[in-house]
Amino acid sequence: xxxQTIVKPNSEEVAIAATEWLIETxxxxxxxxxxxxxxxSGGSTPKRLYQLIAENESRSVDWSQVTLVLGDERNVPxxxxxxxxxxxxxxxxxxxxxxxxPKSMPRVYPVTMDTxxxxxxxxxxxxxxxxxxxxxxxxxxxxxxxxxxSIDIVLLGLGDDAHTASxxxxxxxxxxxxxxxxxxxxxxxxxxxxxxxxxxxxAARNVxxxxxxxxxxxxxxxxxxxxRHPDEYPAQLIEPKLGRLWxxxxxxxxxxxxx
Ligand code: 6PG
Numbered sequence: 083x084x085x086q087t088i089v090k091p092n093s094e095e096v097a098i099a100a101t102e103w104l105i106e107t108x109x110x111x112x113x114x115x116x117x118x119x120x121x122x123s124g125g126s127t128p129k130r131l132y133q134l135i136a137e138n139e140s141r142s143v144d145w146s147q148v149t150l151v152l153g154d155e156r157n158v159p160x161x162x163x164x165x166x167x168x169x170x171x172x173x174x175x176x177x178x179x180x181x182x183x184p185k186s187m188p189r190v191y192p193v194t195m196d197t198x199x200x201x202x203x204x205x206x207x208x209x210x211x212x213x214x215x216x217x218x219x220x221x222x223x224x225x226x227x228x229x230x231x232s233i234d235i236v237l238l239g240l241g242d243d244a245h246t247a248s249x250x251x252x253x254x255x256x257x258x259x260x261x262x263x264x265x266x267x268x269x270x271x272x273x274x275x276x277x278x279x280x281x282x283x284x285a286a287r288n289v290x291x292x293x294x295x296x297x298x299x300x301x302x303x304x305x306x307x308x309x310r311h312p313d314e315y316p317a318q319l320i321e322p323k324l325g326r327l328w329x330x331x332x333x334x335x336x337x338x339x340x341x
Pocket of ligand 1: 241
């Protein structure tokens with residue numbers, strides 16, 4: 083498995099490096115297949131990356147060929163302050179200069195929330211993901227798992243407890259092998275989250291973790307070096323089958339654990 087680790091002195095440098103990488107990777111995907119799909123993460127480092135893209139405008143990318151989906155979502159309406167979609171909109175989409183030119187905008191697919199029935203919302207989003215991403219392999223590169231769409235780029239954070247997306251320790255979604263997107267009850271929040279599952283993340287062409295801060299160091303260590311207990315450390319489930327895996331870390335999160 084292709085695996086690259088990039089360590090920068092602080093979170094701002096991590097966001098800058100990840101932004102440069104993202105722009106290059108989007109261009110590479112568009113050059114190869116004419117389009118690029120990205121699953122977005124919540125969290126503080128991705129948020130800075132979204133702001134940097136908006137600030138730099140990134141005019142070198144043909145955004146009309148880019149599709150944005152949500153990698154995970156909180157079980158709240160789209161306008162709620164905890165909504166990941168709201169964060170993405172405020173940090174990135176609302177600030178794009180090209181917002182007055184809809185044809186140059188990425189296509190964005192937020193989760194249509196149904197807070198009373200997160201399962202129904204997740205199922206509906208899974209259908210939408212299959213529709214939106216389903217034909218992206220039509221140029222026919224040689225991949226397995228034809229019924230699992232290959233997202234071009236999945237952005238991920240990592241929690242202190244080694245959760246990623248909304249795959250939290252000891253939760254049902256970790257066992258999922260059929261569904262691509264599920265509602266996941268998280269006991270420590272007494273709340274549902276909605277999340278991509280490991281099989282679709284592992285079918286992606288590029289997966290990037292963005293992780294900053296000393297509190298993440300033990301999680302980084304155990305995810306990269308074991309012992310392997312994915313029920314306890316869900317980010318260990320992320321092993322792209324054919325895709326490339328990237329870790330963007332600041333020195334506080336990496337310390338001596340990145341060898
Ligand atoms: C979310 C995320 C989640 C996040 C981690 C790390 O919805 O919050 O998708 O998985 O990435 O909790 O968050 P920070 O980068 O803010 O520490």
